[in-house]
Amino acid sequence: MGRRPAFDRASIARATLELVSEGGPRAATIGAIAARLGAPTGSIYHRYPSRELLLAELWLSVVERFNVGFLAVLAGADAKEAGPAAARFWASWTREHPIEARVFLLHRHEDFVPGEWPDAVHERAQRALAAMADGLRAYTRRRFGGASAANLRRVRFAVIDVPQGTLKRYVQAAKPPPAQIDELIDTAVRAVLDAQERGLRRA
Amino acid sequence: MGRRPAFDRASIARATLELVSEGGPRAATIGAIAARLGAPTGSIYHRYPSRELLLAELWLSVVERFNVGFLAVLAGADAKEAGPAAARFWASWTREHPIEARVFLLHRHEDFVPGEWPDAVHERAQRALAAMADGLRAYTRRRFGGASAANLRRVRFAVIDVPQGTLKRYVQAAKPPPAQIDELIDTAVRAVLDAQERGLRRA
DNA sequence: GGCGAATTAGAATATGGGTTCTAGAACACG
DNA sequence: CGTGTTCTAGAACCCATATTCTAATTCGCC
Numbered sequence: 461m462g463r464r465p466a467f468d469r470a471s472i473a474r475a476t477l478e479l480v481s482e483g484g485p486r487a488a489t490i491g492a493i494a495a496r497l498g499a500p501t502g503s504i505y506h507r508y509p510s511r512e513l514l515l516a517e518l519w520l521s522v523v524e525r526f527n528v529g530f531l532a533v534l535a536g537a538d539a540k541e542a543g544p545a546a547a548r549f550w551a552s553w554t555r556e557h558p559i560e561a562r563v564f565l566l567h568r569h570e571d572f573v574p575g576e577w578p579d580a581v582h583e584r585a586q587r588a589l590a591a592m593a594d595g596l597r598a599y600t601r602r603r604f605g606g607a608s609a610a611n612l613r614r615v616r617f618a619v620i621d622v623p624q625g626t627l628k629r630y631v632q633a634a635k636p637p638p639a640q641i642d643e644l645i646d647t648a649v650r651a652v653l654d655a656q657e658r659g660l661r662r663a
Numbered sequence: 664m665g666r667r668p669a670f671d672r673a674s675i676a677r678a679t680l681e682l683v684s685e686g687g688p689r690a691a692t693i694g695a696i697a698a699r700l701g702a703p704t705g706s707i708y709h710r711y712p713s714r715e716l717l718l719a720e721l722w723l724s725v726v727e728r729f730n731v732g733f734l735a736v737l738a739g740a741d742a743k744e745a746g747p748a749a750a751r752f753w754a755s756w757t758r759e760h761p762i763e764a765r766v767f768l769l770h771r772h773e774d775f776v777p778g779e780w781p782d783a784v785h786e787r788a789q790r791a792l793a794a795m796a797d798g799l800r801a802y803t804r805r806r807f808g809g810a811s812a813a814n815l816r817r818v819r820f821a822v823i824d825v826p827q828g829t830l831k832r833y834v835q836a837a838k839p840p841p842a843q844i845d846e847l848i849d850t851a852v853r854a855v856l857d858a859q860e861r862g863l864r865r866a
Numbered sequence: 867g868g869c870g871a872a873t874t875a876g877a878a879t880a881t882g883g884g885t886t887c888t889a890g891a892a893c894a895c896g
Numbered sequence: 897c898g899t900g901t902t903c904t905a906g907a908a909c910c911c912a913t914a915t916t917c918t919a920a921t922t923c924g925c926c
Binding site: 665666667668669670702703704705706709 | 900901902903904905906907
């Protein structure tokens with residue numbers, strides 16, 4: 461009962477993803493999304509209540525998918541190896557998901573959702589944040605015995621800041637990161653995580 | 664001959680800097696800048712021909728000032744120490760210039776100047792880019808004897824990507840980075856720069 | 867085949883923000 | 897003190913974009 465839909469949520473989300481990847485969130489205007497689909501602007505609003513919510517869901521879905529893979533690696537059995545592996549995960553994820561990587565690594569959520577998160581996705585956003593925080597805390601405890609602020613900072617530095625800061629350059633240039641990058645990340649991360657133990661032993 | 668100016672370029676630039684620091688480039692609308700100065704919107708255009716050029720000059724002046732300090736440290740006499748020192752420079756600069764750091768670390772130039780640089784500042788932008796590239800190449804040669812692509816990547820990773828990726832977190836939170844951060848950066852950077860030599864010796 | 871819900875289609879509306887325009891004010895200089 | 901020039905002041909204009917509204921279309925179902 462009713463007309464067959466021509467533009468579903470998935471294709472709208474896909475077009476938005478591509479536009480953001482190519483030109484950032486500013487490029488994903490309702491008009492541009494509609495034009496890419498060959499749809500009239502009004503049709504977008506049959507699927508999404510507002511541009512803000514469309515962009516918020518896009519951002520969240522990319523972050524959630526990254527988190528799943530990343531946190532799985534970070535929870536790997538060997539605590540000594542899981543950290544470096546999680547850091548290297550950034551590079552492989554970037555190679556496998558170049559479009560999503562541009563969304564995730566080149567923009568902050570504020571560029572998508574200025575101010576507060578809309579109610580409709582607020583809880584989802586909190587969950588994503590909490591999942592990451594929990595994963596880091598769990599790994600820190602596993603690796604160092606306790607999750608002091610200093611230990612947490614060390615882990616965050618190693619498994620997030622270093623790889624993220626490094627890969628942005630290649631994602632920006634739309635080139636897959638060279639294999640050497642994985643080595644550099646690995647070297648830096650091991651040095652930082654092992655340094656804590658040397659420090660403890662010395663103390 | 665003529666009326667005494669009430670709003671000069673410096674105060675307009677300052678207001679713009681503050682607005683960008685607080686809310687990103689999007690917040691620096693002509694209206695907001697004028698409101699902060701208690702000026703009418705039209706007055707901005709007596710000093711700057713367009714918003715685009717105002718933002719472009721703001722970005723460039725911050726980058727140029729950072730570059731001067733950074734490249735001076737990177738050119739320090741002791742080649743072994745200059746790299747780690749340059750990496751740590753990011754942290755101290757961030758502590759000393761929190762406002763500018765938010766402009767420099769939280770946004771890319773595309774957020775200020777979408778597309779090509781305006782003619783009026785194009786050459787200045789090129790100069791800033793070239794200065795950084797030259798400094799990195801010179802250091803790479805000094806430290807490793809040659810500036811191969813791999814060596815250059817190693818240096819860029821150590822003295823730019825690692826510190827930049829790390830500090831963003833604290834700049835974003837508007838908190839001065841804790842002293843531990845300097846240690847983490849130092850450890851990671853030394854490990855990566857020294858690893859090249861170990862690799863060479865083995866070969 | 868006709869009814870009605872779901873949808874397309876795209877014009878109309880509203881708003882925000884950059885830029886320009888006109889009028890008036892202030893100050894240096896003769 | 898008048899005069900010209902440089903500026904303030906702020907309204908007016910214009911365009912891009914999000915959102916809404918109305919009409920037309922399609923298709924399952926009776």
